[in-house]
Amino acid sequence: MRNVFKIFAVLAFVCAANNSFGQITKIRGKVVDSSTNEPIPYVNVSFKGTTVGTITSESGDFFIETRTAGDSLTVSFVGYAPKQIKIRKGAYQELKVELDPESIELAGVIVKPGESQSTRIIRNIIKNKDKNNPSKLSYYCKSYNKVQVDLNNIDDDVKKRKVFNQFKFIWNYVDTNAITGKTYLPIFITESLSDYYYQSSPKLEKEIIRATKISGVNNESVAQFTGKVYQNINIYDNYINIFDQGLVSPIANAGMVYYKYMLVDSTFIGNRWCYQISFKPKRKMEPTFTGDFWVNDSTWAIVKVQMRLADMVNLNFVNDMVASAEFTPLNDTLWFPKQMMLFVDFNLTDKTTGFFGSKTTSYDNVVINPTYPEEVVSMPSNVQVQEGALNQEKDYWEKSRPFELTDKEQGIYTMVDSIQQVPMYKTFIDIINMFINYYYVVGYVEIGPYYKTYSFNEIEGNRFRVSGRTSNKFSKKWMVSAFAAYGDKDDRFKWGVSSLHMINKNPREAFNIEYKSDIEQLGQSPNALTEDNILTSFLRRNPNNKLTLVKEFSTYYQKEWFTGLSNKLTLNHRIVYPTVFIPFNPVDGSDPLKSITTSTITLNTRWIKNESFVAGEFERVSLGSDWPEINLNITKGFKGVLGSDVDFWKLHLNYYHKFNINPFGYARLIVDAGKIFGSIPYPLLQLHEGNETYAFDRYAFNMMNYYEFASDQYASLYLEHHFQGFFLNRFPLIRRLKWREVVTGKFLIGSINSENKNNLVFPDGLGDVSKPYMEFSAGVENIFKVFRVDALWRTTHLDNPNIEPFGIRVGLQIIF
Template identity: 35%
Template sequence: MFLKRSVFFVLLTLCTAGLVRAQETVVKGKITDVNTGDPIPFVNVIYDGTTIGTTTDFDGNFTIKTATPGDTIVASYIGYKPKKKAVAKGGVQTVNLQLEEDATSLQEVVINAGENPAYAILREVVRNKSKNDKRKLTAYEYDTYTKIEIDVDNISEKLRQKKVMKKISQVLDSVERIAGDDGKPILPLFISESVSKLYYRDDPSLRRENILKTKINGVGVEDGSVVTQFIGSSFQEYNFYQNWLTIVTKEFVSPIADGWRLYYEYDLTDSVYIGEDYCYRLDFFPRSPQELAFTGTIWITKNEHALRQIDASVGRAANLNFIEKIRIQQELAPTPLGAWIPIKNRVLIDVGEVTNNSAGMLAKFYTSNKNIVVNKPHELKFYERPIVMAEDSRLYEDEVYWDTLRHEPLSETEKNVYKMIDTLQNIPVVKTYTDIIKVFIDGYYDVGKVDIGPYLGLVAWNDIEGVRVQGGFRTNIDFSKKWVYAGQLGYGFGDARVKYMASVQTILSRQRWTTLTFRARSDLRRLGVEEDDLEDNPLFLVASRWGYFRRGYYSDEYKVTFQRELFKGFTQKLMLKYWTFEPTFDFGYFDDPDVSVAFNQNFQATEVISETRFARDELFIQNDNERVSLGTTKWPIITMRYTRGFSGLWGSDFSYDKLRLSVAKRIKTGPLGVALVTIQGEYIFDTLPYPLLVLHLGNQSPLYSAVTYNLMNYGEFVSDHYASLQYRQYLEGFLLNRIPLIQKLRWRLLGTANVIMGGLRKSNQELINTSTTDEELRPGGFVDRRPYVELGYGVENIFRFLRVDFVHRVSYLDNKDARKFGVLFTAQFQL
């Protein structure tokens, strides 16, 4: 009897358990953003009126299993409007939800008597930074997968009626599905994937990324070599343990910065397990909405006080131009040595419409890291090239192969993006507009193996040449990966003279960027405008061709340049240059200042120049047959140039020695924004005509220029030795963000200082024949060892494009025609 009862009890238990399992309800799905179609991690999904629920993972997925379900689930998250959806009881079902942003959903933080409990947690986070920050590691490396998508959004009905948009309407009709059933129209322009191996070592801080495979599909993207370098994980990495993060050229303060209490308010809202880590959830928002600071949520581990997850956004209230939103989401994991490294990152940059009739743009970045190895640094030589592309990185393997490379498979939406971009590329009007945009950005028009341009120099007018026309060309990478030929031909109808430039360059090595260049040139030039030093200011050089051409001279120049990067950050350049000087203005110099009879106007010079440049952490990308600098992160750029002139060589008239040293540095100054500092000095050892000395570049136009002394007259100061300081302080929204009404204008303050101290030795002054020298150009130089000083302050971002500088001249106020004060204007495009 007992045995029968036991068997009956076991059978009853098994049947009951089976019945319970049969009645279990499983609801799974994905939560996405209604505007972008992106998944939203960390969303609370629960049965309405209960505590039964879960939180979405980093990819927006969720699963709820329960035997006692309700009939409605609700999804809620900070910054979004909650959304409910009915579900059936029993069985397995898929429920996807799209959430809409709620600009007014930020909750108020009410602080009761006593300290905010979030503060104690933040203090521990800062105290444990040295243990948890990945920068404590001597080295780390990992495999990384990166995905980038760029879309056009906010396509209004008015914009749809434009002729161009109508011609691609057949594509737009299917675009509705990209953001989901409830989403807004999104037009994809670009999608890319890459698989890389990233290496980092400390002391010295060096980084290398080996890009192994890339897949690129985009409107207007052809070769893809530049894009391939940009889509690696190196450009999508953000470390919130740093006090300040550089995003789209701006400095944002981290919510776990050392000075967190100065910038943020916090609310301890929950505690929850994330995996095996028990975490505190803290919501945060900036004390001033206009500050370059974040709003969002962080999850801090209880034991290590480490950052486990973060969801941080910058909204339209911040003092940024054209940016509607920036959002960064991260999930971090610990390494065996305690430091935490991001294993998943998602970045969204929402660019707003410039005008009411234009569309916006979405840039979306995703990275996944795995197979992390720590504290196994490679030799320094290994890091010499920060970005290395495998030779077969651009080979198009099929989807089956790429499925083995991806850390997770593409979604159906992403697969649809690839198909739509293929369709867009084949629309003729899209190709036409793509070509126009390329010409606008690059300055040249691609006609196959040759580029025609640059278009900026096609026409000019000045008082010497009259109307000047010019055309030119250069070969591109389709012509040769080793040889680059370029030429320009111009003619001035006023002086009836032909001008030309011809050059040939051979790229001897791409690994250690090594080039040999020959150039011949005959042209009209301005004294004091060294075009080789102003290559990064093409607009200034073009503008110098217009108007009243002060101190112009004709010059024939022949130059040979050899350049090689000897090791990372260290570049050596050698130049041999011959040039002639034929002035168009009153000028003369004595052969012998003791015999004031014979004087000359023209001369010839032959120079050998050695230039050494050291920029320890400078990052370069290779744009076809060019190498483009992206600047430095931490270290200054140091340049030293020695020039030796040889008398008698190819008819040269003078022997001389010149030595110049410059140091340029971008300095992060915390709440005060960013400073740009350039210190430069030069010494000329010999007695020479002043065109061979240093003619400091003045500015008598109403336009402000960072490369000139803006209240110095043309030719007012000439020196044979000097030291200078140029300082620019960009204060962003500091102070103005805190003034009611003014803060709505989004103006930004800035400060400038130009200081130069130099001199002109008596021997060089006596060489000048003042009877034949234009009064305006008679160089008196610096006297009494007094520096020339001009100080300025200004406001930028007026109407988002205009900058106004107010500049005061502090010294040499008694000089003839000296301007003591100037109001100068600049049109600029900046974020």
């Protein structure tokens, strides 16, 4: 993952070089009444002779940032004398504008500010949304995308930090942001030029990236995210989903429930008569915006919009956010986006150093209802990076960009590459990489993960482990991993070694071979903290004496056929050994088994539509999808093969779906079912996932013990709902904490046939779940922005030994 990590690491040590390119004019100001000094809201501020402008907020503030500025601003509002103000093009400036009240007669006024007019306009916009919504069209276009990241709040204290001593020259490129008034340093930039194909029904979305530039990174898997597919904000949607928050669009069907509207102006834009509407939220802390838009009076299509995140919205680490869009007419009835912009200020507080993220998308050469080439329709993934896209020449970019880059924007590419050669930067990268990826890189080797170096448990006592893997410097095709561990109580060494060969990265194709001899907790969820994690040692609720020694050889071949569909074929030979606490005693009273051996082959089929990844050389991180994920496992056990003791079949189906239920937050649904055919001992049954720690585990039954329930046929249902503060935001004192409600419910039912019950004697406490198991929880997340606390109730099987009907679990999570 080191190439992926580079993107984020660059955010601390890069800057811009000095070249002569276009400049951006930035104006930040306030409009007040000259006689009372009171701020004036909803004042029109625009460049003379253009439609480039904005209106003031309720506090009289405004900002404008544009590449196409005039030499003066026009400031006007009903009841005040208009004023023109000279400005400096290509520079940042702050203004205080004083308007003089005047008495005027408004003979022949066509429209007047007022609630009734604005309500009529909003109803017409909503009525015509479907025909004006670009996502309801089928089209082709060329798109340009630019993403930039800036380090903000650059003051003298920041400049004096020793960590920047070798980079003092970067402070020559500090600038000021017009939206926030904060100083910032441009540190990262990426651009892309694409052919984009979209079909509304049946849904088709394909993008071919013809050219892309990423400062400091030359990674095709990262390049795919520079295009349009992963950057979609549509004002015509009822809810704009950003950072798991469903923000209410100002033209949502239920917009009048959330917003107050005011008609503030009307004029021609081009040859189209348009109205200007301002909007603001009716209540505090609801997921809404403030801002204004222009709408055409014949089509009721949005012509321009600028919206800013409302104050006190329950979002973490987002101090400010502004989105804007400009549309252009394609014909008499159809408007299409011309340019869209998103700006986010990521900060813990208004004063701390943080980051700006900005994204600009421009559209050109739009064709409605095109013929889609077969080679585009049959693309295996939604995004394809054309060969050579990362290596386009300077002349190509200068001819293809819709606008010139500023000197600082252009200079970032050169400076990032230069800074990365500084030894201090490389040391910084290695240290941060260790904390993020849990490995420390030493040449051809990565040592870690460090959180497994020491742990303790009832079986091993103090466990000491050393482990590592080869780095990308060793190979970008092969990765060898190994570990060795020792427990001072059982006086036994454990070890393991594996080798991963990456045949192809996209679509993914890989081969792995592995052997290990180590202890395991059977019946533990895949999401749980492993038993050799130091945190597990401290978070256990009960001393864990249920660990089992396992010797296992496995190899797999993984093939991704296209984005969303993959298969994985696994061969496995596994020997499980008994312990004093987990004995293998036959029901018929014969001698205890010394081990249980299985030889199996498993075929996994995984399907999830429109999934996206950020990938390194070997590992990749899923960014999820709006579609459900389905996994089907078919396992066959072969008796007599390499000493295998059992012959069986096992089917397992898992369904996972995360989906929005705006305005009530979002939910996760997990359905799990399986069946085993054949006679097998209890360690090979489905040992249902318990949790004997204080850590909340989404994929386990948190009030269930290990070895409490087993099945050879089973079904489970898990539903988790995050209300995102929908209820707590209504309480004036509590809402300032930005806590969020979360509730869960888990249900399990299963059975064990008589043959499997009469194979080995079950350990004390292990039984079937023919009577359904249920547990529920209610919790609060976003405590200090990182903690989650759940109160859980177990409602069935309350007579089982050593169980708790009620418990508290905690979780650590970083969420927006």
